[in-house]
Every structure is written in structure tokens, then in C-alpha cells.
Amino acid sequence: MFEDEHKDDFNSVCRDRFDKHDVTKNGVLNRLELRSAMEEMTGSKILLQHIEIIFNEFDKDVNGVIDSCEFRTIMKYFNQKPKPQPQPQPQPQPKQMMKRSSIVIEDLIGELAYLDVDETDEDVTKRIINIVEQSQADSARILKKVAEEMYEYRDLLCVQDSVMDASVDLHSSKAIDFDDLLKTNSKNPEYVHVDEDFKSAFAPSDMRCLALVSHNGMKKTMRTFVVSNKNILKKFRLTGTNSTMTMLKEVFKDEPSGTVVFGPSCASGPLGGDAELVAHLVGGKIGGIIFFQDPMDTHPHRADIDCLCRQTLVYNTMMVLTPCTALMLLHTLRLALKGEGKPELIPSFFFSLLGPTVEAYKSNQKKKNC
Numbered sequence: 001m002f003e004d005e006h007k008d009d010f011n012s013v014c015r016d017r018f019d020k021h022d023v024t025k026n027g028v029l030n031r032l033e034l035r036s037a038m039e040e041m042t043g044s045k046i047l048l049q050h051i052e053i054i055f056n057e058f059d060k061d062v063n064g065v066i067d068s069c070e071f072r073t074i075m076k077y078f079n080q081k082p083k084p085q086p087q088p089q090p091q092p093q094p095k096q097m098m099k100r101s102s103i104v105i106e107d108l109i110g111e112l113a114y115l116d117v118d119e120t121d122e123d124v125t126k127r128i129i130n131i132v133e134q135s136q137a138d139s140a141r142i143l144k145k146v147a148e149e150m151y152e153y154r155d156l157l158c159v160q161d162s163v164m165d166a167s168v169d170l171h172s173s174k175a176i177d178f179d180d181l182l183k184t185n186s187k188n189p190e191y192v193h194v195d196e197d198f199k200s201a202f203a204p205s206d207m208r209c210l211a212l213v214s215h216n217g218m219k220k221t222m223r224t225f226v227v228s229n230k231n232i233l234k235k236f237r238l239t240g241t242n243s244t245m246t247m248l249k250e251v252f253k254d255e256p257s258g259t260v261v262f263g264p265s266c267a268s269g270p271l272g273g274d275a276e277l278v279a280h281l282v283g284g285k286i287g288g289i290i291f292f293q294d295p296m297d298t299h300p301h302r303a304d305i306d307c308l309c310r311q312t313l314v315y316n317t318m319m320v321l322t323p324c325t326a327l328m329l330l331h332t333l334r335l336a337l338k339g340e341g342k343p344e345l346i347p348s349f350f351f352s353l354l355g356p357t358v359e360a361y362k363s364n365q366k367k368k369n370c
């Protein structure tokens with residue numbers, strides 16, 4: 001209870017200080033407004049070079065202003081007890097202020113070492129460096145924890161790292177090297193995803209089918225997804241287009257008889273498979289669809305794909321189109337089936353639903369026919 005009250009007090013102080021220094025009353029702090037707030041906070045002179053360093057670290061959306069959330073983070077670090085500084089290192093020559101994506105502590109020290117500051121400003125400089133160190137260390141810990149949890153899915157998610165190319169001043173992307181980030185390799189059991197098996201509250205026959213569909217360019221991705229999540233997927237009756245169904249039966253071939261229940265098989269997508277899924281959906285046989293689409297290729301059956309997507313809107317049916325959203329969905333499916341079950345999390349697997357605007361459409365059609 002005390003911690004909650006202390007948190008409320010801190011948030012209140014942050015709001016009051018933010019509002020006080022938001023002179024323009026536009027809900028954000030520019031550099032001069034932040035400087036004023038920082039001087040009040042520290043009781044010391046703050047240089048614009050200090051403010052640039054604060055912006056480089058805490059202006060997370062890089063929009064050139066500090067919003068209330070970013071300001072609260074700054075205050076949090078300033079309220080923390082400073083950590084001991086390491087022994088001073090030889091200072092590099094002055095250099096242009098580094099861009100946010102490549103800023104490092106050594107660059108900050110090198111930049112600030114050549115400022116014409118008095119003793120009080122030097123103390124502030126050391127404190128700011130300490131705060132940036134803490135912030136970057138905290139960010140690194142968070143990223144490492146997330147990377148550990150995502151390691152098994154690294155090929156499904158293709159995580160990118162946005163970097164600034166100084167030569168052309170444009171954003172480019174590169175794939176994150178998980179092994180380098182974690183200093184490990186894929187054989188390290190510490191980072192192996194565990195597809196925990198469990199007893200489902202509902203039998204597959206109690207629920208409508210889960211359809212899996214993937215374009216040619218996404219077949220490998222769909223197989224990786226299925227292999228990594230066999231124990232949750234087999235809790236549903238599985239259906240899909242021809243090649244995906246063939247893959248599913250191969251992946252589950254060693255499962256005990258009766259463990260995996262398959263729904264109706266459909267033809268290949270270009271040969272009408274997506275249209276067949278539409279018929280099953282409209283007929284109340286499908287409760288959800290995982291459809292890994294390939295945005296980098298053309299598809300001769302585009303009309304069928306659009307029809308399938310549209311009918312999920314008409315019938316308010318669960319549908320995910322990317323590996324990222326599919327992984328997020330799996331957590332919901334587990335919650336819905338574990339223990340006594342929470343069917344309210346996946347209503348389209350139990351009931352026929354309609355989109356919110358469909359009733360209005362049907363009502364208008366009745367009036368036209370009168």
C-alpha cells in the first residue's frame with residue numbers, strides 16, 4: 001500500500017512539474033522548457049549540450065520534444081541514487097554529437113570533456129552520464145530478456161534493428177543477430193521454447209474448426225509455426241487448403257491415434273480452396289483462421305482471398321494474417337482452453353457471430369423489400 005501511495009505521489013510531482021514548465025501548453029516540452037525543468041530539478045545550471053544528451057537518450061519516438069511519459073522516465077532516473085562512476089579513461093578527441101541510434105557512453109564523455117563548464121556543471125555532467133548509463137543498461141536488460149523469450153521464434157518474426165545510415169541520412173534495416181545478442185547458439189537448451197501440453201477444457205468436437213492457410217512463400221514459415229506449437233494446435237479440429245493440410249498430417253503423423261482431429265480438407269488456393277473455406281465459414285464450421293499471406297508476390301486467386309477476408313468481417317470471426325499476430329493469438333487460445341476454460345475469449349469457436357454493421361444492413365434490406 002505504501003509503495004502505491006509513493007508511486008502516486010511521484011506521478012503527481014511529475015505532472016505538476018511538467019505542467020509548470022510546459023509554457024506553450026501544447027502537452028510537450030521543447031529543449032528550452034526541459035532545460036528550465038531540469039534546472040529546477042537539480043538546482044544547477046544546465047547547458048544546452050546537456051539537454052541534447054538527454055534528448056538523445058529519452059526522446060524515444062525521436063520527434064524532437066519530450067512528452068509527459070518520457071519526462072516521467074527522466075525524473076525517475078534523476079531520483080535514483082547515482083551509481084559509482086568507473087575510473088576515468090583517456091579522453092578521445094572531440095567529435096560531432098552522435099546520432100541517437102549509435103550513441104555510446106564513451107562518445108558522451110568525449111563530447112562533454114571539452115565543454116567550458118565550472119565545477120558545478122561538471123558535477124551535473126557526471127550525473128547525466130551516470131543516468132544515461134543506467135538507462136542504456138536497463139534497456140539492454142529488457143532487450144535481452146525479450147530476446148531470450150523470442151529465441152525459438154526468431155525465424156518467424158525476422159526482428160529488425162532500425163539504424164541510421166549517416167552517409168545518406170536515411171533509415172535502413174538489418175536483421176538482429178540473436179546469437180550475438182545472447183552470446184549463445186540455437187543448441188543452448190536455456191533458450192528452447194517449451195510447447196507445454198495440457199488437458200483442454202473442451203474437446204475438439206465441442207468447437208468449430210481452426211483453419212490454417214499459407215501462400216507458397218510462407219509454407220516453410222507455417223511449418224515452423226506448427227512444429228513449435230503442436231500441443232496447442234492439436235486441441236482444435238484443423239482444416240485448411242491442400243498443401244497446408246498435407247503438411248499438418250505429416251507433422252502430426254506420430255501422434256497417437258485419435259489425438260489430432262482433422263476437419264474438411266480443401267483444394268489448393270488457386271483451385272478454389274479459399275472459396276471452399278468461405279463456404280465452411282459461412283456454414284458455421286470455422287471458428288478461426290490463421291492465414292500467413294505473402295505480401296511480396298502476386299496471387300491468381302486474389303478475388304478468393306479478398307472474399308475470405310471479407311467474410312471473416314461479416315461473420316465476426318477470429319483471423320490473423322502474420323506470424324507475429326499468430327503467436328500473440330496462441331496465448332489467448334491457451335488461456336481459453338486451460339483449466340476450467342474461458343470460452344468467452346474465443347466466442348467465434350462456439351457461436352455464429354455477425355459484424356456490428358450487419359444487423360443494420362439486414363434491417364435496411366427488409367425496409368427496401370417492404
